[in-house]
Amino acid sequence: MKKFEYSTVPLLVHATKEILDSWGQDGWELVQVVPGLNPENLVAYLKREIPQS
Incomplete structure (x- = not known):
């Protein structure tokens, strides 16, 4: 069975694009x-x- 790890990342x-490309x-x-706390931020x-192994 495949196992995954997860992360949440704030996006400006x-x-x-640069942030997502880096990850x-x-x-x-x-x-x-999804929308972040203010209109200029998103959360990925x-x-x-x-x-x-």
């Missing part, structure tokens, strides 16, 4: 984006598979 509207380079996959939910 003016730098969304993607580390193997994280975007699951969902990410996951990545935990390698089995």
